[in-house]
Amino acid sequence: MTTTRKWLLKSRPNGPLKDSDFDLVSGPLPEVGDGQFLVKLTHFSFDPTQRGWLGGDTYLPAVPIGGVVRAGGIGEVVASRHPGFAVGEMVQGTFGWQEHALSEGMTETGPVTKLRPGITPEQALGVFGVTGLTAWFGLTEIGKPNAGDTVLVSGAAGATGSVVVQVAKALGCTVIGIAGGAEKCRWVVDTAGADACIDYRAGGVARAIREHAPKGVNVVFENVGGEILDAALANLALNARVVLCGGISSYNDTADNRTPGLNNYMNLTVMRGRMEGFIVLDFMRRYGEGVAALAGLMREGKLQTAEDVAHGFENCPATLRRLFEGKNFGKQLLKV
Numbered sequence: 001m002t003t004t005r006k007w008l009l010k011s012r013p014n015g016p017l018k019d020s021d022f023d024l025v026s027g028p029l030p031e032v033g034d035g036q037f038l039v040k041l042t043h044f045s046f047d048p049t050q051r052g053w054l055g056g057d058t059y060l061p062a063v064p065i066g067g068v069v070r071a072g073g074i075g076e077v078v079a080s081r082h083p084g085f086a087v088g089e090m091v092q093g094t095f096g097w098q099e100h101a102l103s104e105g106m107t108e109t110g111p112v113t114k115l116r117p118g119i120t121p122e123q124a125l126g127v128f129g130v131t132g133l134t135a136w137f138g139l140t141e142i143g144k145p146n147a148g149d150t151v152l153v154s155g156a157a158g159a160t161g162s163v164v165v166q167v168a169k170a171l172g173c174t175v176i177g178i179a180g181g182a183e184k185c186r187w188v189v190d191t192a193g194a195d196a197c198i199d200y201r202a203g204g205v206a207r208a209i210r211e212h213a214p215k216g217v218n219v220v221f222e223n224v225g226g227e228i229l230d231a232a233l234a235n236l237a238l239n240a241r242v243v244l245c246g247g248i249s250s251y252n253d254t255a256d257n258r259t260p261g262l263n264n265y266m267n268l269t270v271m272r273g274r275m276e277g278f279i280v281l282d283f284m285r286r287y288g289e290g291v292a293a294l295a296g297l298m299r300e301g302k303l304q305t306a307e308d309v310a311h312g313f314e315n316c317p318a319t320l321r322r323l324f325e326g327k328n329f330g331k332q333l334l335k336v
């Protein structure tokens with residue numbers, strides 16, 4: 001192969017992502033210089049935060065117009081003039097939506113790492129990647145649940161939420177999930193092991209939380225924001241901790257179509273609660289500890305994972321949209 005393809009950002013998206021926001025371009029395979037290696041991507045991770053990266057500056061600079069769409073991925077080293085990376089090794093990093101990535105060992109979110117033996121690419125991008133680590137550190141370090149606490153998890157059938165549900169159960173908590181649709185809710189209870197799951201599409205979320213947690217919730221793990229967060233805030237127990245992991249319901253907001261603000265935030269005052277955000281990259285130095293803890297739960301049979309694998313490099317934009325349409329079941333990946 002002498003040519004390779006990449007997806008570039010064509011225009012800054014406004015509202016839901018469209019095919020016309022992206023350009024699929026083809027060009028020659030890059031030459032590998034001294035200190036560089038070439039990765040042939042095999043798997044891509046799809047994460048709601050990519051919508052933020054495309055829209056403007058966040059905790060990382062915005063993807064520039066004409067730049068490769070930022071994304072995590074895994075691939076095989078196919079050429080190398082770098083002493084630390086050999087041909088045939090499987091590596092992981094934020095390589096972006098491109099079939100081949102030229103690297104010197106560093107990406108925008110940290111160093112390129114080698115795949116650990118015994119871990120599949122799906123696990124490395126999911127439960128042992130950013131997703132699982134977000135669940136682990138967000139719950140244990142920000143939510144700080146105690147055994148016997150009631151933990152409420154939105155986006156509970158998603159990649160992050162489903163891990164949070166199971167870690168909270170393993171820590172001895174009562175867990176209430178919130179997810180879209182009866183089928184996802186069934187999975188959250190029957191497979192992930194939550195005590196209950198509320199289908200937010202059926203409405204009445206605040207009332208349903210009150211029914212399942214009449215004494216209030218001690219920890220809220222928030223992935224969705226907007227009305228769902230407001231319903232959670234109406235049901236806090238004394239000294240509740242609200243973990244602001246994400247707010248996917250507002251990621252497609254535009255200047256004239258914004259998710260309504262919160263009505264119940266003063267309940268944090270009444271209940272002496274705390275609401276705190278975090279970015280998983282803050283815990284990068286402790287990733288090994290998180291992976292070990294999650295692997296332990298998996299060995300004990302306390303952690304099930306679901307992966308939703310799309311195929312075909314040309315389907316990257318459509319696959320990213322699935323997250324915002326609630327079409328993914330568990331971790332959304334794409335295999336080239």
Ligand SMILES: NC(=O)c1ccc[n+]([C@@H]2O[C@H](COP(=O)([O-])OP(=O)(O)OC[C@H]3O[C@@H](n4cnc5c(N)ncnc54)[C@H](OP(=O)(O)O)[C@@H]3O)[C@@H](O)[C@H]2O)c1
Pocket residue numbers: 046047048049130131134155156157158159160161178179180181184223224244245246247248249250278279280281322323324325326327328329330331332
């Ligand atoms: N703070 C951090 O460092 C960090 C790191 C990773 C992820 N996150 C955040 O964690 C959250 C989950 O990410 P993930 O990668 O695990 O994705 P995910 O939960 O696997 O997928 C997204 C899910 O969000 C739900 N959703 C989409 N639009 C919605 C809406 N308008 N209202 C309610 N639910 C909606 C859908 O589930 P339903 O079918 O149930 O609606 C969809 O399946 C996101 O908010 C993300 O930004 C934060």
